[in-house]
Amino acid sequence: MKKCLFKILLLSSLNLLVAVSASAQEKSNIRPYNQLQYFKNTDDQAYLQTTLTYSQNRMELPLPGMTISFYAGEAEKVLLDSVVTDEEGMAKLPLDGKVRVPSGRDGSWSFNSVFNGNDSVDRADADLSVMNMNLEMTLSAADSIKKVSLKAWSLMNGKEIPVAGEIATVYVTRMFSLLPVGEVTFDENGTGTIEFPADIPGDEMGNVTILAKIEDNPTYGNIEKRITEKWGLPTSYSVPKTHRALWTKTPPMWMIITLSILLSGVWGHYFFAVISLILIKIDSKRKKANDEYKLKV
Numbered sequence: 001m002k003k004c005l006f007k008i009l010l011l012s013s014l015n016l017l018v019a020v021s022a023s024a025q026e027k028s029n030i031r032p033y034n035q036l037q038y039f040k041n042t043d044d045q046a047y048l049q050t051t052l053t054y055s056q057n058r059m060e061l062p063l064p065g066m067t068i069s070f071y072a073g074e075a076e077k078v079l080l081d082s083v084v085t086d087e088e089g090m091a092k093l094p095l096d097g098k099v100r101v102p103s104g105r106d107g108s109w110s111f112n113s114v115f116n117g118n119d120s121v122d123r124a125d126a127d128l129s130v131m132n133m134n135l136e137m138t139l140s141a142a143d144s145i146k147k148v149s150l151k152a153w154s155l156m157n158g159k160e161i162p163v164a165g166e167i168a169t170v171y172v173t174r175m176f177s178l179l180p181v182g183e184v185t186f187d188e189n190g191t192g193t194i195e196f197p198a199d200i201p202g203d204e205m206g207n208v209t210i211l212a213k214i215e216d217n218p219t220y221g222n223i224e225k226r227i228t229e230k231w232g233l234p235t236s237y238s239v240p241k242t243h244r245a246l247w248t249k250t251p252p253m254w255m256i257i258t259l260s261i262l263l264s265g266v267w268g269h270y271f272f273a274v275i276s277l278i279l280i281k282i283d284s285k286r287k288k289a290n291d292e293y294k295l296k297v
Contacts, residue, residue, distance in 0.1 A: 029122050030054045032063055036113045036126035038221030044134070046095040050113040050126065053089050062089025063121065071112040073102045107131060107156040130221045133163055137212050137225040139196075146196040146231055150184050150212055154220075162190030166214065172200055173209040173226075184212070202232020 035051045048070055052063040067084055068091040071077040080101070083091040091113075095101060101109050110129045117123035136151040148170055152163035166186050171178035179200070184192035202208040208231050214223040244252045 028120070030063070030120060031122050032066075032115065032124045033060075034113060034115060034124035034126040036111065036128045037216075038109075038111070038128060038130045040133070040135075040221065040223045042224055042226045046132075048093045048095065048111055048113070048128075050083075050085075050091045051089055052085050052091070052115055052124065054121075062087065064089055066091075066115055066121070069114045069116070071114065072110065074104055074110045077112060078102060104129075107154065128221075131219055133214070133220040133223055135168070135212065135214065135223045135225050137210070137227060139210065139227060139229055139231070141231075144198070146198065147193050148181075148184075148196050148210060148212070149193045150186070150191065150225075152186050152190045152214075152223075162186070162188065163220070164188045164190060166217065166220070168192070168212050168214050170194060170196075171211040171213065172232075173211055178211065181210075196231060200232050201235040202230070204234055204236055206230045206232045206234040208232035 032052050032054045037049045039049060040046045050068045052066050053060050064085050064087045067082050069082045070080040070093045072080050081093055083093055085091045103109055108129050108131050112127050114125040131154050133152055133154045138149045140147050150168055153160045154163060164186055168184045170181045172181055182194040184194055186192045200208060207228055209226055209228045211226040214220055244250050
């Protein structure tokens with residue numbers, strides 16, 4: 001009876017260890033986020049982009065070196081290609097003439113990106129359906145009034161269908177970001193116009209790069225057009241040699257004075273401590289000599 005009870009307890013312990021081990025293994029697996037996006041640049045080159053990330057300590061971290069499979073089609077999915085994610089967790093697939101994308105009845109494209117997972121990362125996939133849209137931007141100037149005109153349309157059965165009601169944002173590119181200029185809402189003809197500001201600084205020649213973007217649109221994805229034109233104020237960004245600033249070779253005078261005072265205080269304390277130690281040693285020797293002289297007398 002005791003042997004039987006011991007076997008039962010042993011089997012129960014083993015099952016518990018296996019369950020705990022399996023649970024720990026499941027918890028250790030990374031659950032990734034798969035974001036699939038459609039882009040079309042100013043040269044009308046379209047591509048798919050998948051970003052594979054995961055969350056840890058409230059931070060979104062990339063998953064590099066993962067193989068992403070791109071598919072197209074609704075009922076029957078066709079494998080387009082497989083791409084490995086880069087250091088930022090991104091995988092891009094150009095939709096050029098080499099890649100045949102089947103379209104639906106309404107002319108839309110259905111895409112799917114799949115990461116099949118591995119021993120440490122779970123499986124993740126994402127779906128996307130977009131319409132192929134064309135964006136055209138023209139610039140015009142009359143009586144010192146500059147205008148940016150946009151036209152958007154899609155193709156269905158070989159016919160141009162105006163894109164109405166959608167919004168495009170017009171920017172001017174800056175060194176580290178984009179400067180918003182205004183928004184264009186397309187009318188029933190798929191057109192829209194805004195006036196361009198006359199006080200935007202450009203380069204030394206007055207050139208500015210004007211960018212029109214449709215961003216994260218659920219129907220058309222991300223579309224952009226850009227044109228460089230002399231519509232800005234000529235601006236020189238060169239810094240005079242006599243100019244003192246934090247980013248120049250010669251720092252500001254206030255910084256030199258402040259740093260000199262702080263360093264003087266620090267080194268002054270060091271010198272004071274060293275001199276005090278020397279004086280203490282001299283005083284101790286003098287006192288010892290006096291004590292020895294008194295004993296002799």
